[in-house]
Amino acid sequence: MFENRQYKIVVAHPDDEILFFNSVISSDNTIIICYGPSSTKAVSDGREKLKSGYPFRKVVFLDIPEANVYDNVSFAKRKVTSEGVSVTKNSDKYNKNYDQVLERLSSQLSSGDTVFTHNPWGEYGHPEHVQVFNAIYSLMDELKLTIFVNGYVSDKTSDFMFRRLNLISSESFLRNPDDELGQKVKRHYIDNNCWTWNSNYHWPATEIFYRLHRNGEVTNHLYLNSASLPLTTLTGKFTHGLAKHLASRFLPPEVKAAMKKLLRIR
DSSP states (O other), rough: TTTTTOEEESSSSSTHHHHHHGGOOOTEEEEEEEEEOSHHHHHHHHHTTTTTTOOOOOEEEEEEOOOOTOSOOOOOOOEETTEOOOOOOOOOHHHHHHHHHHHHHHOOOTTTEEEEEEOOOOOTTHHHHHHHHHHHHHHHHHTTOOOEOOOOOOOOTTHHHHHGGGEEEEEEEEEOOOOOHHHHHHHHOOOTTOOOOTTTTTOOEEEEEEEOOOOGGOOGGGOOEEEOOEEOOOOOOOOOHHHHHHHHHHSSSHHHHHHHHTTTTT
């Protein structure tokens, strides 16, 4: 469908581009990665080092510092905001980042572009994925963008997905990820100590992508004529108990990073 068409892939963090867009990623198309420096020094250093030898030649690193808001939102009580979704900590930084993302993307995207980006519920529920989606969505009419989002969803975001599913049109297509390519890119991230996913991860047999409704096409969610399920379900448990929630809020970033690496969790 897109073999001979130029498009841009816009993601929040390094490794999101291969995790959620494996089947449409190409050296002929531009990848834009919004965030760079992390609250964990080892990850920040690794993300800087991986730029050397990065396997795709047309990539733009915007290097906006993360707001450190993962796990600082309850998607059971989520509230959509213009900046993304309401967060319980670092909201000032998160909201200011939206302005940076919007400004930087408005200069990177051109009128009439086709864009692939995060879905409205942020795949497994990362507030910065939702933020990038909201920024691109806000530019849709001004830049006459055609936007496609992936179909990944998790146990944490299934309810939130249904809240925002009315933004998704019925136009969809399937592509087959290249697991060999995915493993190659994953190895580059692991070698630079900044792969944030399970090190044993393999891609699904198919990925599904949906075209986003233009603003005038969005329907009331009570009268939904929208996406044809199923979506691509991320296996694993992304909802967290009280102990993990407290640990995520109060443990130093380096301790959390060491625990994630030990347990091989996100």
